[in-house]
Amino acid sequence: MAKIKTLHEVLNDLKSNSSIMxxxxxxxxxxxxxxxxxxxxxxxxxxxxxxxxGTPNVGxxxxxxxxxxxxxxxTYFTYNPEAAQLYFEGKLDLEMVPQGTFAExxxxxxxxxxxxxxxxxxxxxxxxxxxxREIDGKKYVLxxxxxxxxxxxxxxxxxxxxxxxYEKTARNFNPLMAMAADYTIVEVDDIVPAGSLSPxxxxxxxxxxxxxxxxxxxxxx
Amino acid sequence: MIQLSEAQAKERIARRxxxxxxNNGIVNLGVGIPTMAVDFLSADKKIYIQTExxxxxxxxxxxxxxxxxxxxxxxxxxxxxxxxxSSYFDSATSFAMIRxxxxxxxxxxxxxxxxxGDLANWALPGKGVLGPGGAMDLVVGVKDVIVATxxxxxxxxxxxxxxxxxPLTALKAVNTVITEFAVFKxxxxxxxxxxxxxxxxxxxxxxxxxxxxxxxxxLKIKQV
Numbered sequence: 001m002a003k004i005k006t007l008h009e010v011l012n013d014l015k016s017n018s019s020i021m022x023x024x025x026x027x028x029x030x031x032x033x034x035x036x037x038x039x040x041x042x043x044x045x046x047x048x049x050x051x052x053x054g055t056p057n058v059g060x061x062x063x064x065x066x067x068x069x070x071x072x073x074x075t076y077f078t079y080n081p082e083a084a085q086l087y088f089e090g091k092l093d094l095e096m097v098p099q100g101t102f103a104e105x106x107x108x109x110x111x112x113x114x115x116x117x118x119x120x121x122x123x124x125x126x127x128x129x130x131x132x133r134e135i136d137g138k139k140y141v142l143x144x145x146x147x148x149x150x151x152x153x154x155x156x157x158x159x160x161x162x163x164x165x166y167e168k169t170a171r172n173f174n175p176l177m178a179m180a181a182d183y184t185i186v187e188v189d190d191i192v193p194a195g196s197l198s199p200x201x202x203x204x205x206x207x208x209x210x211x212x213x214x215x216x217x218x219x220x221x
Numbered sequence: 222m223i224q225l226s227e228a229q230a231k232e233r234i235a236r237r238x239x240x241x242x243x244n245n246g247i248v249n250l251g252v253g254i255p256t257m258a259v260d261f262l263s264a265d266k267k268i269y270i271q272t273e274x275x276x277x278x279x280x281x282x283x284x285x286x287x288x289x290x291x292x293x294x295x296x297x298x299x300x301x302x303x304x305x306x307s308s309y310f311d312s313a314t315s316f317a318m319i320r321x322x323x324x325x326x327x328x329x330x331x332x333x334x335x336x337x338g339d340l341a342n343w344a345l346p347g348k349g350v351l352g353p354g355g356a357m358d359l360v361v362g363v364k365d366v367i368v369a370t371x372x373x374x375x376x377x378x379x380x381x382x383x384x385x386x387x388p389l390t391a392l393k394a395v396n397t398v399i400t401e402f403a404v405f406k407x408x409x410x411x412x413x414x415x416x417x418x419x420x421x422x423x424x425x426x427x428x429x430x431x432x433x434x435x436x437x438x439x440l441k442i443k444q445v
Contacts, residue, residue, distance in 0.1 A: 025274040025312070026298040028291070051312075052352075077351035079298075084351055094351060099273060100316025100358030107313040120320065120361045123392040126353070156292075168309055170292035172275050175311045203311075 002162025002186075002209040010185050010213060011037050014150060017045040017070075021106070021177040023153040025051050026079070027059035029170035031154045031187040033215060035059060039066045047071045049106075049148050051099065051173055056082040064092070073146065075099040096126060101143050103176060109145035110179025110208075116143055151181035155204070158188040159195070162209030163202045171203065178208040185211045223420040230371055230401035233418075233445070236261045237399045238328055238369050242268050246325035249273060249359055252297040254369045255328035271324060272296045273355040275315050278307030296355065316355070320362035327363040329356060331370045331398075333385045336432035338395040338407040340368065341387040353390060360394040372400035372429050379431040381405070381412075402426060405434060416441040 005013075011034075014020070024030035038046075039062040048069050054061035063069050064083045071093040077083050086092035097105065098120045108116055117140035121127040131142040153174045156167040164186060166174055178184050191214045225233070231254050239261035242248055247269045250256045259281075262268065270279035272295040280302035283289040288302055295301045318324060333341040340360055343353040360366045374380050381398065398405040403426055404416040412434040417426055419442050 025296075026294060028274075028294050028298075075352050076354035087351065096352040098353050098357035099312070099355040100320055100362075103312035103316050118320070120358045120391075122361075124357065124389045126357070166309075168290060168293040169272070169274050169276055169295075171309055171311055173312050176313050 002158070002160075002206060002212045004160070004191065005185075005211045005213055007033055007037050007213055010034065010152075010211060011041055013183070013185075013211075014038070014041075014043060016043050018150060019047040019049060019148040021148040021151040021153075021173075021181055022048060022050040022060060023151070023172065023174035023177050024059070025169070025172040027054050029154050029166070029172050029174055030054070030059050031152045031185075032059065034152050034185070034187055034213065035062060038068060039063050043068055045070045047073070047148075049073045049146060049177075051102070052076050053080045053083045055079050071095065073097065073102075075102050098126065102146070103173065105143050105146040106173065106176045106180045108143075109147040110176060113145055115145060117141065118143055146180065148177075148181045149183065151177040151184045153178055153184065153186045155186050155188045157190045157192060157197065158186060158209070158212050159192050159197050159206075161194050162186070162206035162212060163194075163197055164188070164204035164209060165197060165201055166203055175204045178204045183210050184208055185213065187213045187215055189215055225401055227371070231257065233401045234369050234371070234399055237404065237443075238367060239263070239266075241367060241397065241399065242266070242328075243325050245269070247271055247277070247323070248326045248328065249319065249324060249363065251327070251329040251356070253330055255330070256297065258328060258369070271315070271318065272301070273312070273315050273319060273359070275310050275312055276301075276307060277310075277318070278304045280304040280307065316358050316362075319355070319358050322362055322364055324363045326365040326367055327359040328367045328369050329359065331368045331380060332374075333380055333382050333387055334368055334370070334395055334398055334432070335385045336381075336383055336412045336434060337410060338393045338412070339385045340366075340390045340395050341385040342368075342390050344388040346388070356390050360391045365396050366394050367397045367399060368395050369399050372402050377429070379429065381430045381432040383432055402429070411435055413437050414440065416443055418443050418445045420445050
């Protein structure tokens with residue numbers, strides 16, 4: 001069952017040099033309040049696992065600007081030229097993964113799966129250091145699961161147990177990451193009593209959620 | 222040989238892409254020319270657009286402020302709307318439908334396409350393009366991979382080449398290449414010119430294309 005916490009209580013739980021999954025795609029579905037708080041905190045040396053790093057000083061870009069990140073694993077960092085510059089200067093380690101492989105690796109990490117073979121990336125430089133094998137005449141590359149110490153996510157609504165629903169394309173990586181971290185924290189616009197959400201509409205069951213941060217509607221938009 | 226402005230060339234490609242897309246097909250459209258193609262679909266053709274950030278049934282851009290929803294974007298980060306029958310899903314489900322071959326077509330850009338159908342479209346070394354996004358998954362998994370690209374790069378540098386020299390997106394993945402002057406298909410691993418526009422000759426195409434290709438017996442000349 002999820003604990004209801006404040007932003008600052010969650011911040012105190014986080015540790016420097018830890019790995020953190022952050023939900024969102026192009027700043028949509030980001031836990032914006034937590035990102036801002038981490039940007040202004042004393043934390044350092046974070047490994048951020050997220051689709052992208054936002055744009056300079058916006059969304060996850062704030063963590064780049066404030067030099068909170070030592071390594072990022074994601075699919076597309078091009079929208080953030082500041083991250084690109086730090087990467088080329090050797091000050092930020094970026095690991096680039098095809099987006100479907102990234103999503104599936106996080107899913108595997110959350111499902112107790114030790115890895116999988118995908119045809120995506122065969123023959124490209126992103127697969128040059130990984131095992132390649134042929135299965136039934138088709139070439140595949142091995143992908144290892146991705147997990148993190150924390151997942152910090154955004155959902156539209158939670159019930160007080162921690163069951164989650166999302167809004168439109170703000171869902172993206174959030175439900176996958178909820179399953180793939182040791183400790184999952186979710187910023188939510190609203191918390192409603194258990195029983196208020198239809199059991200049919202719940203996307204993330206509460207077993208995956210450790211902490212909820214209720215935001216006043218609008219704060220996390 | 223005729224010179225088209227970049228805007229004219231892109232519109233011509235987008236129109237040709239629109240004509241190629243299958244009726245009632247489920248398609249994923251990349252940024253730029255591919256997305257423009259929607260504007261040129263004939264009135265009797267309908268397509269369903271998938272966006273890899275988690276939606277099937279993408280509607281047009283919002284026309285009024287009331288239609289604008291902050292949490293509703295496509296993979297190019299542009300605001301979109303719903304259509305009757307739209308659905309949302311997480312990114313793993315999104316790429317499951319992409320990778321499993323259920324989607325009819327993907328239309329994407331290219332920096333280089335090789336004569337064997339290899340594609341390079343995600344990285345120009347040192348240019349700050351960092352990461353393939355969903356491009357590698359799309360070109361490996363979707364049934365018809367349609368590359369929509371200007372025939373040559375700035376300064377006339379060939380983009381349809383014998384071998385890709387830039388980082389690859391995928392090997393032997395391209396099915397169709399549509400440029401402002403020509404349509405090529407990859408048939409049994411061979412690149413075949415199936416159509417060119419009436420304002421260029423076979424020699425003009427040859428001069429712009431360093432890739433080796435065959436000319437289809439039933440080559441079509443498209444009047445422009």
